[in-house]
Structure formats: structure tokens, C-alpha cells
Amino acid sequence: MEKLSNLAKIVTDRRLKEAPLFDFSARAAKHKDYQLIQLLEADPDSTQLQLTKGLYGKASPASLITFRKLKSRVQQKLLNHLYFLDQADPRHLVSRRYELQCLSLYHQVTVLYGEGEYALAEQLLRKCLRQALDGEFTQYAVLAARLLCTLYADLRQPARYKAMSTQLLKYQQLLLLEDEAGQIYGSSKLALAHTVRTRRTLLNEIPAYQEKLQRLHDKAKSFTTFNYLYLIRLTQQELTGNYAEIIRLTSATARQAAQGKLNRKRFDKRFNNYMNAYAHLRSKQAEKGLALAEEYFKDFHPSSGNWFFFLENYVLLALHAGQYGKALQLLELALKNPYFRKQRVAARQRWDLFRAYIHFVQPEVSPLRLRHFNQFVQTLPDYSRDKQGYNVAILILQFLHYLRQQDVDGLLSRLEGLRKYERRHLRDAATLRSQLFFRLLVLTVKEHFNPQACEKKAQPLLKRLREAPQPGEAFAEIEIIPYEALWQLALDILAANAAREQAREVAARQRVG
Known part of the structure; x- marks a missing residue:
């Protein structure tokens, strides 16, 4: 009981006079700290002025000063609660809970060591080291081993010091390999976040990156180096558009994990599933991908950004499968x-762009009002960044909108925009699908919006479009709805417009007659 007794004395002697955490019980409801949290929960967009009035009845200079002190106190208490979040939900990143256990133990140990409680500090340090090694968190293994060396030096225990020093050297050498791998992968990841031109340059550099990472993994044989190598392999296939290989890689890795060949505390099956579903989307296997997405989606927690990223692909899979509802x-x-x-x-x-497309293809079931949709289409945001990602989708939606509205002036302005965009940004062979679809849209104007003529003249272009491969991520343009489906929608619009025009002419002749 000596360790527990010493710990009790440390905590009782050194505890803070004011509790650093919130009391969420009913009796705390009257405290201003808790009232501020309730106001923020009720309206997250509240301004400082509104909150001050809500808490103190008015926004006088004195109450504003009091509020700033309250805000600082509440923020610190909320930060303290981060130590006690529930990490057990499997829908969060699996490695996070084990990593935080290592961090928590190391924090406790540093306090105990500073208080001179060496016996309990050594016990917890060894536990921290075991957990770090079990989870392959090499950086925490180094921290724990280094502090154990310091502890054994203080306690004049040369045999333990020598044994731990040998282990520390091994962990440090492993960490150097993992850090080098991390820097190599980080360089490639930064290139992905930049322009299309940078991504295309990365295509030429990736084989060398992959070779370096393979050498490092052969030396380290740790989960960290494996993961960097795996990520760079996926990146290479994604950039080149080899989505079949991504499906093969992710499926094989999932089998490895199921067989216990990958560290269960580190392998993120959610990311693996995300890439698998994404590859089905880009390889024109929307129906199969949609079924997988429905199964995988339950593994994502609604509070995480990954939930939204996965849901974007889930929506796109539904759109590509024609399941607009x-x-x-x-x-x-x-x-x-x-x-x-x-x-x-x-x-x-x-x-917003997904919502606009869904409204456009099924306006009768969309909650978006026509007036709001018209305003939205005309003020769509400019996705620049070297014209990557969604610029083509925006231009296409605007063109189809003006086509449905029979707005010739709007169509002509969009037509010129399409031509300029193609000349500037769609010259590469990998952008063939976008090039072909732009020409199909131009055809509607050339053929004076005649649906029969457009359908007939479009056949050669449409055949080439169906045969054209999906571009890789290096070329960035995303089809929210497949171009083949959009072309059929354009023909339906032309037919509906022609039918309305014919009905108006018949009605006019009847009035004259």
C-alpha cells in the first residue's frame, strides 16, 4: 500500500483549490460556466455580444470584461476534459485510443518522477513501454526507455541502466528509419495538395519514393514503414487511374489484417474501406461500390471529418448508379x-454542388426551390487551384441549366467559356472524357437544339466517350454524374423543349384559325 499511500499524499497536498473540470450535475446548472456551454450548444454561431447579453442581461464594458474572463476559464476547463474523452467507440481511429493510453501513462510518470516517487514511476514507465511496443508506437517507446535510463541512473542501478540503454539504442535506430519514411511520404502528400501540374510532376517522382520506402521497410519491418509504403502504392495507382489495382491492394490488405498479419492496434480499416469504395466509383462499378459503401458506412462516427469524406463518395456512387432518390x-x-x-x-x-446536381436531375423531389436553384447556379463558387476537381462539373451544370431554360444568350456565353476552358486546361490525353463531353454540348448549339439531329451527329463522339478510360487523380476532374447519363439528360431536355415549342406553335395557329 506504500505506493498508493504516497500517491494519495501527492494528490491531496498538491491539488488545485478550484476544480479544473466541469460539474455536469443538475446542481451546476446555475453556474455561469455551465450556462455558457448551454448557450453555445443551443446556438453554435452566437457572437460574443449575444452571449454576453444572454449571461449578464446587457453588454456593458464591465460585463464584457467579465465575459472575457469567463470565456478563458471555460476554455481551459474544456481543454482539461480532453484527457477524459471516451475513446472506446470503434468508429473512431483505432490507433488513437492506444496512442492516448501511452501519452496518459507518460504524463503521469513525468509528474511522479518530478515528485520523487520513483517506485511507482518505474512501474508505470514499464507499462507505458510495453503498450508502446505492442502498438508499435516507436516514438513513445523511445520516450519511455529514455526516462527509464534516467531513472536507473538516479537509483544507481547499473545493470538495469545498461540493459535499458541497449534497448533505447535499438528503438532510436528504428525511429530514425520511420522518421525518414515519414519525410518521404510527407513530400509526396504535399504535392498532392497542390496544383494539377504538381500532381503530374509527382507521377514521375513516385517510383523513386516507392523504392526508398521499400528499402526502409525492409530494414525496419514496422507497421509505420509498412503503412507509408502502402499509402505511396495507393497514391501511385490513384494518380494513374489504375483503380482495379487499388481494389486488389485494399482487398489483399484487408485479408492480411483479418489474418492478424497487421497490427490490430494500428491498421485503419476505415481508410482501407474508403479507398476500396472510391476505386469502385472511379472504375465504373457503381452498383457494387454502392453495396459496399452501405456496409462500410456504419464504421464511421458522425462527428469525424472522415464520415463526411466517405459520405461524399457514397453520394457519388448513388448518382453514378442512377439512384437519385x-x-x-x-x-x-x-x-x-x-x-x-x-x-x-x-x-x-x-x-452545395452535389445538391445542385440532384435538384437538376430530379427537381420534382428536391427541397431546393427553383428560384434559389437559379440563383445558386449563376453564382457557383470558383474552384480554381489550377482548375482542378470540380470546375468542369460547374461549367457543365451551368450549360445544362441554360439549355433547359432555353436561354440562348446564357448558352452562348457558357459555350465560349467551355471552349476557353478546353483550350487552356483540357489539352492532355488523360482529359479525353471531358474534351468529348464538351464537344457533345457544343453540338447542341451547332445543330440549333434539334434533338434528332443532335442524337444522330453525336453517335461517333458518344462511342469514343464510352470507350475512353477514367482519368487518374493526377488529372483531377470529377464526374458528379457520368457524362453518358448527362448526355441522355441533355437529349431529354432538347426533346422536352422541342415539344413545348411545337405545342406553342399549334396553339398559336389555332388562335389565328
Whole structure:
């Protein structure tokens, strides 16, 4: 009981006078700290002025000063609660809970060591080291081993010091290999976040990156080096558009994990499933991908950004499978998620674009009003960044919108925009699908919106479009709805417009007669 007795004395002697955590019981409801949290939960977009009035009745200079002190105190208490979050939910990153256990133990040990409680510090340090090694968290193994060396030196225990020093050297050498692998992968990841031109340059560099990572993994044989090597392999296939190989790689890795060949505390099956579903989307296997997405989606927690990323692919799979009602349900699920506002602006704009496409193909079931849709289409955000990702999708939607509205002036302006965009950004062979679809849209104007003539003249282009491979991620353009389906929609619009025009002419002749 000596260790427990010493720990009790440390805590009782050194405890803070004021509790550093919130009391969430009913008796705390009257405290201003708790009232501020309730106000923020009720309206996350509240301003400082509104919160001050809500708490103190007015926003005088004195109450504003008091509120700033309250805000600082509440923020610190909330930060303290981060030590006690529930990490057991399997829908979160599996490695996080084990990594935080190592961090928690190391934090406790450093406090105990500083208080001179060496016996309990050694016991917890050894536990921290065991957990770090079991989870292959080499950086925490180094920290724990280094502090154990310091502890044994203080306690004048040369045999234990020598044994731990030998282990520490081994962990440090392993960490150097893992850090080098991390720097190599980090360089490739940064290139992915930049322009299309940078991504294409990365294609030439990836084989060398992969070779270096393979050499490092052969030396280290750790989960960390395996993971970097695995990620760079997926990146290479994604950039080149070899989605069949991504399906093979992710499926094989999932089997390895199921057989216990990968560290269960580190392998993120959610990412693996995400890449598998994404590859089915890009390889024109929407029906199969949609079934997989429905199965995989339950593994993502609604509070995580990964939930939204996966749901984007889930929506796209539904759209590519022609299940527009399903896509609408998923879209509404995203918009109702209380964490929706946590996403970056670009991510929220993508959801706006998905909503616009769903409205366009099924306006009768869309909650978006026609007037709001018209305004939205005309003010769609500019996804620049070297014209990557969704610019083509925006231009196409705008063109189809003006086509349905029979707005000739709008169509002509969009037509010029399409031509300029093609000349500047769609010259590469890998952008063939977008090039062909732009020419199909141009055809509608050339043929004076005649549906029969457009359908006939489009056959050679449509045949080439169906045969054209999906471009790799290096070329960035995303088809929210497959171009083949959009072309059929364009023909339906032309036919409907022609029918309305014919009906108006008949009605006019009848009035004259």
C-alpha cells in the first residue's frame, strides 16, 4: 500500500483549490460556466455580444470584461476534459485510443518522477513501454526507455541502466528509419495538395519514393514503414487511374489484417474501406461500390471529418448508379449532421454542388426551390487551384441549366467559356472524357437544339466517350454524374423543349384559325 499511500499524499497536498473540470450535475446548472456551454450548444454561431447579453442581461464594458474572463476559464476547463474523452467507440481511429493510453501513462510518470516517487514511476514507465511496443508506437517507446535510463541512473542501478540503454539504442535506430519514411511520404502528400501540374510532376517522382520506402521497410519491418509504403502504392495507382489495382491492394490488405498479419492496434480499416469504395466509383462499378459503401458506412462516427469524406463518395456512387432518390437521402443526412459546419469551406461548397446536381436531375423531389436553384447556379463558387476537381462539373451544370431554360444568350456565353476552358486546361490525353463531353454540348448549339439531329451527329463522339478510360487523380476532374447519363439528360431536355415549342406553335395557329 506504500505506493498508493504516497500517491494519495501527492494528490491531496498538491491539488488545485478550484476544480479544473466541469460539474455536469443538475446542481451546476446555475453556474455561469455551465450556462455558457448551454448557450453555445443551443446556438453554435452566437457572437460574443449575444452571449454576453444572454449571461449578464446587457453588454456593458464591465460585463464584457467579465465575459472575457469567463470565456478563458471555460476554455481551459474544456481543454482539461480532453484527457477524459471516451475513446472506446470503434468508429473512431483505432490507433488513437492506444496512442492516448501511452501519452496518459507518460504524463503521469513525468509528474511522479518530478515528485520523487520513483517506485511507482518505474512501474508505470514499464507499462507505458510495453503498450508502446505492442502498438508499435516507436516514438513513445523511445520516450519511455529514455526516462527509464534516467531513472536507473538516479537509483544507481547499473545493470538495469545498461540493459535499458541497449534497448533505447535499438528503438532510436528504428525511429530514425520511420522518421525518414515519414519525410518521404510527407513530400509526396504535399504535392498532392497542390496544383494539377504538381500532381503530374509527382507521377514521375513516385517510383523513386516507392523504392526508398521499400528499402526502409525492409530494414525496419514496422507497421509505420509498412503503412507509408502502402499509402505511396495507393497514391501511385490513384494518380494513374489504375483503380482495379487499388481494389486488389485494399482487398489483399484487408485479408492480411483479418489474418492478424497487421497490427490490430494500428491498421485503419476505415481508410482501407474508403479507398476500396472510391476505386469502385472511379472504375465504373457503381452498383457494387454502392453495396459496399452501405456496409462500410456504419464504421464511421458522425462527428469525424472522415464520415463526411466517405459520405461524399457514397453520394457519388448513388448518382453514378442512377439512384437519385438514395443520393438525396444521403445528402440530407449530411446537411442534418450537427458537425456539418465543422468542415472546411471547400468541402461545404462540394455539398452545395452535389445538391445542385440532384435538384437538376430530379427537381420534382428536391427541397431546393427553383428560384434559389437559379440563383445558386449563376453564382457557383470558383474552384480554381489550377482548375482542378470540380470546375468542369460547374461549367457543365451551368450549360445544362441554360439549355433547359432555353436561354440562348446564357448558352452562348457558357459555350465560349467551355471552349476557353478546353483550350487552356483540357489539352492532355488523360482529359479525353471531358474534351468529348464538351464537344457533345457544343453540338447542341451547332445543330440549333434539334434533338434528332443532335442524337444522330453525336453517335461517333458518344462511342469514343464510352470507350475512353477514367482519368487518374493526377488529372483531377470529377464526374458528379457520368457524362453518358448527362448526355441522355441533355437529349431529354432538347426533346422536352422541342415539344413545348411545337405545342406553342399549334396553339398559336389555332388562335389565328
